[in-house]
Amino acid sequence: MPFSRQTPRVAVLVDTASTWGRGIISGIHSYSRQHGNWHLFIESRGTGESLSLPRGWTGDGVIGRIGTEEMARHLKRRRLPVVNVSGIQLPSAPFPTVANDMVSVGKMAAEYFLARGFRHFAYLTVRNLEYVVRQREAFRKTVEQAGFECLSHYAPSGADGSFPSWNLKIEDLARWLKSLPKPVAILTWSVCREVVHACHQARLHMPQEVALLSGSEDELLCASSPVPISGVSAACPQIGHEAAALLDRLMHGRRVSLQPRLLAPVGIVTRLSTDTLAITDPALVAALNHIQQNLSLPLAVGAVAKAAGISRSGLERRFTEFLHTTPALHISRLRIEQVKLLLRTTTLPVADISDRTGFSTPEYMTAVFRKSEGSTPLRYRRSQRPA
Secondary structure, three states: OOOOOOOOEEEEEOOOOOHHHHHHHHHHHHHHHHOOOOEEEOOOOOOOOOOOOOOOOOOOEEEEOOOOHHHHHHHHHHOOOEEEOOOOOOOOOOOOEEEEOHHHHHHHHHHHHHHOOOOEEEEEEEOOOHHHHHHHHHHHHHHHHOOOOEEEEEEOEOOOOOOEOOOOOHHHHHHHHHHOOOOEEEEEOOOOHHHHHHHHHHOOOOOOOEEEEEOOOOHHHHHOOOOOOEEEEOOHHHHHHHHHHHHHHHHOOOOOOOOOEEEOOOEEEOOHHHOOOOOOOHHHHHHHHHHHHOOOOOOOHHHHHHHHOOOHHHHHHHHHHHHOOOHHHHHHHHHHHHHHHHHHHOOOOHHHHHHHOOOOOHHHHHHHHHHHHOOOHHHHHHHHOOO
């Protein structure tokens, strides 16, 4: 298409090397195609590389991962409309923000491990990484509310502070892992493959003794690990799409809110590193597997007990002892998580979602959803979709 100065020129300062960055760019591109095919200026960049506008570049707006004070000052000097897609909160960078909801990541990870029967938990990250504190605290709070303790450990960071140093001593990490009660469920922001290497050195079995979940899903790095690593998948295309919508408003001279817009993660990609149940009771394992395999069907607690080969009272007792919940509440929570996933990622009507998630009627699903989430399904869907 011939170049026209009526077509917005937009710089995208986001790394292209990660699943996160490519997802953000995909969402921006999707919005651009729907609104005039913007001229997007994107360069191949690795995670942690310095990103800035070239000297003399003239454009109409910027979408970027603004993670440093230096980058924030650089963009403010250019006096262009800017939208931030980083979860890092810089007081000196009052840009409109669309980002991953770190609190929801931590809560989702804890509930994921709790549903698998874990009683021992740990959080692992690099030092001085302030923007993941919200994730760590949500993980810890959810674990503690279930009656368990969460231990924390910090590894030395590399040059940019976001990733572990290549000088990280695997021996030290292995000693820490050996000291933890087993089986242990670990959530980490960026120290993933190092844990796999440390488990190998300490002769710890994954996932039977150490179950590892990455708080940031990266398809290539997680899947290519010696033990493939499970990860929490962020709503990256939606973040990119909504960031582009905000920028469009700014480029047209409209005002937008500076209140950060935080989108909940899409779900968890389960790979070998967490593919286990930390439960030794065979009847409870059978019950949990039966629930997982039949979640879209009507599930009576008595029928679950029968499938597990025990009485209803025996099932109730095991759920209370091992999972600190009841079978009915466990089923309801899993269904609500599935409802939330379908609301975020599909355009299915509420009635169809009710059918797919085992609720008897859409009205009953709405009532349960409102009690759990404090919102109706449709309001939740609108809150998770681009404006």
